[in-house]
Amino acid sequence: MTKVTMTVNGKARSAEVPDNTLLVDYIRENLRLTGTHVGCDTSQCGACVVHVNGQAVKACTMLAASAEGAEVTTIEGVAASKDDLHPMQVAFKENHGLQCGFCTPGMIMTATDMVSRYKEAGKTLDEHAIREELEGNICRCTGYHNIVKAIADGASKMA
């Protein structure tokens, strides 16, 4: 067992977990934050994407122990409140960027990460760049078109 301590969505959390606990299982099972999903066992779908120290990572491909001391943000932590969604969440809603919604938490965490990275690097996040950046996120329903539109819209709203 290992004691893990991290800040999740602004709150200090800590627990004793088996050493082989994946970050995604810690988030879902221990913290009961079930918005972060698991869609594959091959690290390819991106349904589990969360931010660790400001970077989008696959929570299914990292041990909870490796996130010791980290700042973690999950989909539950992006909106200011239930009635005040994050601009990227609003954009997904308005552009029909989801159907079943299973991939959406990972899509949103990937989207906000790409927007801030491009802004920081002074690069333009055009449609082609958005599609390339979505390489690690699989959606089985929408056909991506509206997801790409939503991210472009969300990016302009985040500016």
Place this chain on the structure above:
Amino acid sequence: MYDTTYYRASSVSDATSKLAGTEDGKFLAGGQTLIPTMKQRLAAPSDLVDVSGIDALKNISVDGDTVTIGAACTHAQVAGSSEVAQAIPALVSLASGIGDPAVRARGTIGGSIANNDPAADYPAACLGLGATIVTDSREVPADEFFVGMFETALEEGEMVTAVKFPKPAKAGYAKFPNPASRYAMVGVMAAQTANGVRVAVTGAGNDGVFRHSALEEALGANWSADAAQGVSTDAADMMADIHGSSEYRAHLVGVMAGRAVDNS
């Protein structure tokens, strides 16, 4: 995933001595290969010694004509490095084409070359640019490091600490990614180095990454995409799987070599 014991190393010597005391332990870097393998129960290390937090392994430096990249530098770090972009732009383009953004945020150069996946990108960079692999105990030229599929010259418990790349006069990388996994179906690094033209091919060879002497000769005489595409590759030495036959890969080698030259 089977049980394991986790340990976070604070320095290189801490990591190697810790690993030496384990029954069947492994270094853990970005985990982008090891964790999926453990989840599928294809690996079951008794202990994991996490090297991703060792600060000394996270530096990139350029000294004269040598670019040194610490083993725990992530693909994202290399892709975003202005120093590397200036010295060896081909390395930046290679790193930014590995997997997807989340994989690049965690995966490291040390983990990639220690693993030596036959379809990984960095082995082609090391071999094509004539890099030197630095470990906790010695320096190994890339020509001797990549022994075969998933096999390297690393001894039991030996740790990669950095990779030194000599700055080439010109270099280009091109890969034809597998559309699902993004690993290379064929990836070619072609470079004009101080010791002549070097061409390394990943993704295609039966024994993993390899140098292509016919391409080196042709591009040494005439650095052009046409010269590259005129060189044929023996299909008998190429991998075949559900993604492509060996003839298909042999053909792709010439095409990718041409694009690598165009990208240089």
